[in-house]
Every structure is written in C-alpha cells, then in structure tokens.
Amino acid sequence: EPEVTQTPSHQVTQMGQEVILRCVPISNHLYFYWYRQILGQKVEFLVSFYNNEISEKSEIFDDQFSVERPDGSNFTLKIRSTKLEDSAMYFCASRRQGSVYTGELFFGEGSRLTVL
Amino acid sequence: SQQGEEDPQALSIQEGENATMNCSYKTSINNLQWYRQNSGRGLVHLILIRSNEREKHSGRLRVTLDTSKKSSSLLITASRAADTASYFCATDAGANSKLTFGKGITLSVRP
Numbered sequence: 328e329p330e331v332t333q334t335p336s337h338q339v340t341q342m343g344q345e346v347i348l349r350c351v352p353i354s355n356h357l358y359f360y361w362y363r364q365i366l367g368q369k370v371e372f373l374v375s376f377y378n379n380e381i382s383e384k385s386e387i388f389d390d391q392f393s394v395e396r397p398d399g400s401n402f403t404l405k406i407r408s409t410k411l412e413d414s415a416m417y418f419c420a421s422r423r424q425g426s427v428y429t430g431e432l433f434f435g436e437g438s439r440l441t442v443l
Numbered sequence: 444s445q446q447g448e449e450d451p452q453a454l455s456i457q458e459g460e461n462a463t464m465n466c467s468y469k470t471s472i473n474n475l476q477w478y479r480q481n482s483g484r485g486l487v488h489l490i491l492i493r494s495n496e497r498e499k500h501s502g503r504l505r506v507t508l509d510t511s512k513k514s515s516s517l518l519i520t521a522s523r524a525a526d527t528a529s530y531f532c533a534t535d536a537g538a539n540s541k542l543t544f545g546k547g548i549t550l551s552v553r554p
Contacts, residue, residue, distance in 0.1 A: 362544075369544055369545065370486065370544040371544075372541045372542070372543060375540075375541050383540070383541055418486065420486075430491065431476060431491055432476075432486075432488065432542055433488070434478075434485040434487070435485055436484055436485040437484070
C-alpha cells in the first residue's frame, strides 16, 4: 500500500542551525501538508501546498520556515534558524484531491526534531 | 478559534466495554474526520463523515454528526487492548483547505 515517507526519523540540532525535513508523498496525490505536534499536545497545521505554491499557512509558519517541492516526488520543510521551541514532531501529509467533499489525509510517521 | 475540541481528554475502560469520545467544533464544515495515533507514530485515518450525513459505521466504529450542535461522537464497540491510542477529530472546511485537529483523547483499554 502506498505510504508517505519521511526522513530523518529523528534529528538533533543546535539552536540557530538550519534543518531540512524531507517527505515523499504518495505519488498521485495533489495536496501536501506539514503539521507539527509538540510532545503530548495538539496537532498544529503549518502549511499546505498545491500546484507548486503555498495555498495556506498558519501563524506558526513565519519567515524562518519554507517549503519546496524541488522535483516530482520530494516535499521539504526548511527551518532556517532553529529555536528551542521548534522542538516537536513534524508530520508530512498528502491528499489525493480537493473538492467540495475532500478526503482523508495520509500521514507519514513523522520526523522528531530536538533543538538543543 | 479552536476547532475540534474533544472530550473527555482521557478515558480508561476495560476490554470489551464501549468507548465514546466526543468532539465539538465552531465553524461550518464540509466533513469531519477521526484519526488515531499510536504513541510516537503518525496519524491514521479512521472514518470520515460528510456534513450531510448523520451517522456512519465502519467495523467496530460508529460516528455521528450533529451539525446543528456542531458536535460529533466516535463510538468504539467491544474495545480491545490494541485500541489503546490517542484519537483526534479533525474538521475540514472545504476544497483545498487544511484539516484542523483537536487536542485529542487518550484512550486506555485495560486487558
């Protein structure tokens, strides 16, 4: 069964360093998302991406964050200068289509980011 | 505003009992979805109910939706220890939109 894959599974970095989290969405999906979850807390929306551009972003997704789909398969989240509060589990998700009745999201297993 | 507020926050039941989890939301939706998350893992979609549906079943899962009260419930019947997980409701406002998740309910099923 097709799945969303994320790498790395865990990354430890120093405050101020740049981090790139990678995702390979399901191949025929059109919509891509990044969410994050601070330990034990709610799943927070960061950004959605469609047709090679950001379609929506949250207040969390400030100038330190960027997303890219550099080729036909990868979808990356970059944090330019990490802060302690960026420590969280980051989930990539994809969805096949968007319509009036949209469908489920398929999530990857997440990338745990620890900022020291 | 907060969407998808679940209650209770934590639920502990005996294997074989039914588990009922509730979700309330604030704005109009096109559909509402329930997801499950095992500890440290990704979220897995369980069931989707559209705004024009009132009840839906999938195996041991039953979800209801009351758009007038802006609330949904998820019932897991004949629970098993393997159902132990966090459960999240998520609201979908429409095309090309994000899912907005609640804080989740931690379900513990005692063997």
